[in-house]
Amino acid sequence: MNTQTHRTLRFWLAPLTLALCGVLLTAPAASAVPPAPWHVNDLSGDDSNDCLSAATPCKTIGAAITKSSAGDTIHIAAGAYTESLTVNKALTFIGAGAANTFVDGNQNSRIFDITGAAVTLQDLTLRNGYVGGSNTGGAIRTNSPLTLTRVTVITNTAYWGGGVYAIADVTISNSRFENNTASGPDMSNDLRKGGGGLYVT
Secondary structure, eight states: OOHHHHHHHHHHHHHHHHHHHHHHHHOOOOOOOOOOEEEEOTTTOOTTSOOOSTTSOBSSHHHHHHHOOTTEEEEEOSEEEEOOEEEOSOEEEEOSOTTTEEEEOTTTSOSEEEOSSOEEEEEEEEEOOBOOTTOBOSSEEESSOEEEEEEEEESOEESBOSSEEESSOEEEESOEEESOEEOSOOBTTBTTSBOSSEEEO
């Protein structure tokens, strides 16, 4: 390569390098990933699906919880789901209406055990939750903020807080509590006992 050619290549490479640097410096920052809308359907679902659309839903709510991240929403199709669920991250659960989506404890387990994160339940029914002995919260036990919107809590049993036992703030709107039982005696020396439908402390 002669000297003149060498100088010419250096002349064109320098502007090219600056141009590329300009692109890198001015590229917009990546936007945050929006919360995922997970889907559950007990009739058409399969827990091996990606569960990211109504066409490829999970079969169980538990599987959707496992796949989800904090801040996500889980859509639960009409149907009856017999499950005992632990929720340790902030999630929103939306059913197809309290007359259509049922989460059932089958009279042998608590339905939702919520630990350490705010949870919202909407448009579904929680029924037949049960915990024996001196355990609390037949349908729901929570130590984190809880919101219930258009939720029916029916026929649940626990020693304290037959329907819901909460050591946290609870916000309830357009919801119904019916036929829930607290089996523990309501004694003046232990104020925690009682609360058939709801106990909040």
